[in-house]
Amino acid sequence: MVKMSNELIRCADCGKYRRENEPLCPDCGSKRRLINEGLHESLNVSDLSTLSVAVSASTIDVPSASISTTTTIIPQEVMKQPEEQRDMAASKLVIENIQFFGGDEEEEEKVANIVKNIIERKSETGIYKKGDQVIVLNNCNVYGSAIGGDVHSVDMTFIEEWNSLQQTIDMEALKHDLTALRTELSKKAKTDDEFKALSQVSMACEDLKNANGPGMLKRIRNSGDWVFGVAKDIGVSIIAELIKKSMLG
Numbered sequence: 001m002v003k004m005s006n007e008l009i010r011c012a013d014c015g016k017y018r019r020e021n022e023p024l025c026p027d028c029g030s031k032r033r034l035i036n037e038g039l040h041e042s043l044n045v046s047d048l049s050t051l052s053v054a055v056s057a058s059t060i061d062v063p064s065a066s067i068s069t070t071t072t073i074i075p076q077e078v079m080k081q082p083e084e085q086r087d088m089a090a091s092k093l094v095i096e097n098i099q100f101f102g103g104d105e106e107e108e109e110k111v112a113n114i115v116k117n118i119i120e121r122k123s124e125t126g127i128y129k130k131g132d133q134v135i136v137l138n139n140c141n142v143y144g145s146a147i148g149g150d151v152h153s154v155d156m157t158f159i160e161e162w163n164s165l166q167q168t169i170d171m172e173a174l175k176h177d178l179t180a181l182r183t184e185l186s187k188k189a190k191t192d193d194e195f196k197a198l199s200q201v202s203m204a205c206e207d208l209k210n211a212n213g214p215g216m217l218k219r220i221r222n223s224g225d226w227v228f229g230v231a232k233d234i235g236v237s238i239i240a241e242l243i244k245k246s247m248l249g
Contacts, residue, residue, distance in 0.1 A: 058199035
C-alpha cells in the first residue's frame with residue numbers, strides 16, 4: 001500500500017496545490033514547484049526550481065528595538081556548484097542583501113559559516129552579534145534543497161485551517177496584532193532564544209504581507225511560550241489564541 005504524503009506544494013505555473021509525492025501538476029502537467037510567490041516577485045527571481053534555497057535574515061537593533069527582515073533566494077545554479085564555490089556564492093548573496101557589514105571580511109566570514117550550516121541543513125537557524133546589532137538567519141519557508149533530504153513544506157493542516165480562518169477572522173485586526181506583537185517583542189528580547197522567536201514572528205509578518213497565510217500560521221504556532229506570554233500581556237488575543245491552540249495540541 002502506498003503511503004500518501006500529507007504535504008502540499010504549489011505549482012509554479014498555474015498556482016494550484018498538489019500533494020508533495022505527485023511529480024506533475026494534475027491541472028497543467030507542470031513539474032515545477034513554487035517556493036514562495038511573493039518572495040520571487042519582490043526579489044525579481046525567475047528560478048522557481050526545487051533546488052533553490054531561501055535564507056531569511058532578521059536584523060535587530062537592540063537600543064532602538066527595531067527589526068527588519070529580508071529573504072535571499074539562493075538559486076539552483078549556485079546550489080549546483082562545488083561546495084567551496086557554492087558556499088562563497090551563497091554567503092555573498094545573503095550578505096549583499098543584508099547590507100550591514102561594509103566590507104569587513106572577518107565579520108562576513110562569521111555569517112558565511114552560518115549560511116553554510118543552513119544550506120547544508122546542519123542547523124535551521126543561526127545568530128550573529130556585533131555590538132548592539134543581532135542578526136538571526138533562518139532556513140526560510142522553502143520547498144526543496146539540493147542537500148540534506150527533508151524539505152520544509154506547509155502541511156495540509158495549515159492550508160486547510162487558513163482557508164477556514166479567512167472566513168471568520170478580521171484580516172486587518174490580524175495584521176495589526178501581528179505588527180504590535182513584533183514591536184513589543186523587539187523591546188523585550190534579550191536572550192538568543194528570544195531573538196530567534198522574534199525572528200519567527202517577523203517572518204510571519206512577511207508571510208502575511210506576501211499572502212502566505214499557511215506559512216504565517218506555521219511560524220506563529222511554533223513561536224513558543226515566551227511569545228504566547230507577551231501576546232497575552234499586550235492583549236493581542238487573535239495571535240494568543242492561535243499559539244494557545246498549538247500548545248494544547
